[in-house]
Amino acid sequence: MNLPAPAPESLLPITLPAALDGRDGTNRARGTIRQITADTDLEAVRLWLAEYAGSPHTLRSYRKEVVRLLVWATRALGKPLSSLTREDFLLYERFLAAPTADWTDPALPRRGGARRLFEGALAERSRRQALGILSGLLDYLVAAGYLAGNPLALRRNRATRAARTRRVERYLDHALWQVVLASMEAWPQGTLRERQHYERSRWVMRFLYHTALRASEAAHAKAADIVQRRGRWWLHVVGKGGAEGEVPVSDALMAEFARYRAFHGLPPMPGPGELSPAILSVAGDAKRHLTPTAVYLIAKEVFRRAAAVLEASDPLGAATLARASTHWLRHSAASHQADAGTDIRFIQKNLRHASIETTGIYLHAEDDRRHAHTVGEQQAQPSTAPAAPQ
Structure with missing residues (x-):
């Protein structure tokens, strides 16, 4: 019985140059038991996207980020996804913070091979989200035996310490x-x-x-x-x-x-x-x-x-x-x-x-109590300032 393809092209309707399809990627896993039959980067990425076919919002978000990376890697570096290194992703992160005008030109169409993929520079939070999504993709491909390693796993998570101490501000009291x-x-x-x-x-x-x-x-x-x-x-x-x-x-x-x-x-x-x-x-x-x-x-x-x-x-x-x-x-x-x-x-x-x-x-309640105790103690203390001269 022929089963339907688990990752139809409709999930990722783009094409890449044949020479950059990833079959010979330098980060391809060799000598391992693969869990997927994909031979090219697009086939592998489509399979990853198929895992989210039941969640349209997530699928759209993930597809947007992977299309951006694939187009940038092949157009700017002349590399397939499966050859990208840690250094390449450092360049990509800088690119996300300041994409050049030819990537953000409003005259470019929103669809097609030469389409506009960026409205402008991505804020730090958006860059962090984009790289997090891409790291999830690479983890999946490593676990599937398609890639040898995840270059983004080496990325220093500078937000970890801040995340432990910050408080969300986008809420209503x-x-x-x-x-x-x-x-x-x-x-x-x-x-x-x-x-x-x-x-x-x-x-x-x-x-x-x-x-x-x-x-x-x-x-x-x-x-x-x-x-x-x-x-x-x-x-x-x-x-x-x-x-x-x-x-x-x-x-x-x-x-x-x-x-x-x-x-x-x-x-x-x-x-x-x-x-x-x-x-x-x-x-x-x-x-x-x-x-x-x-x-x-x-x-x-x-x-x-x-x-x-x-x-x-x-x-x-x-x-x-x-x-x-x-x-x-x-x-x-x-x-x-x-x-x-x-x-x-x-x-x-x-x-x-x-x-x-x-x-x-x-x-927030813990911060409120700390503020109340601190300010309350300060206000309760008698003033030690010298009296003003008469």
Whole structure:
């Protein structure tokens, strides 16, 4: 029986010069038992991308980074992926920080062999993310017996120390979150369209906050993913890279879900195996879900309108809301759970972090206590400054 190819060309629709296809790459593994049948770099990379075919958002992100590297390596260095060295990746990192004009020219098309792959220089965080994705690719190819080693494994992780001590800043404190909720209650609801928009926005914001989901996870969540066990509600989530997890769902959020469904003429609670999305389409169609981009834009509008309400009385808070996005709600949820004393191990599971150090950046309460004790002690001390002359 002929099985379908595990990595179709549609996953990576580019071509490379035959002389640079990687068959004779200097970093190719020799004399090992290979776990894949790929003979060229494109075949191997397509197989890696196929592992993420079930996660469209992740697939798009990973494909973008690998296309950038493949085109740069073959065009700028005249090397295939499987011949790149640590020195080559140092050059690539510098290139990402300052791509030349011929790579960012707005006149270049967005598709095709000579397309524009960069809008401009990548910020440090974006460079770190890009190299992390590429390192994951190389690790995969090493484990598959296709490459002899991962040149990026030698990269010094300069962000490790900072990651242990920094605190996430892209989140809303409790007061700003209440402003967001209150602002929506003032939205017009005189027409059916206004009422639909209000109910949809109200549900989207609460769903994202109470579950700490990413926009793509929320967009693809189904009603049937919410299940009850031992009298408690749980949401089954398929996250980045296809990783699965479960998030606790409060009775309060279930009441909001019932309200949202009832508005669209659905039973308050989903039935067994119901395939309707957790967030319905704009028209309330139970057979269609919103896209991740639509979820993102709804949140941006809510934040923008809340910022406008706050502008006169609290310009700083308004500026914060104007910058906020869906991911801020994920950060806010984690920060507020930490503030409430939730065990950090539980927060790690709720956010589905691989490392508990990542979760640690949400522990603002410890900093608040340290500040209060330090400043309190200083203010309690009597002044030792000499008296001013009379």
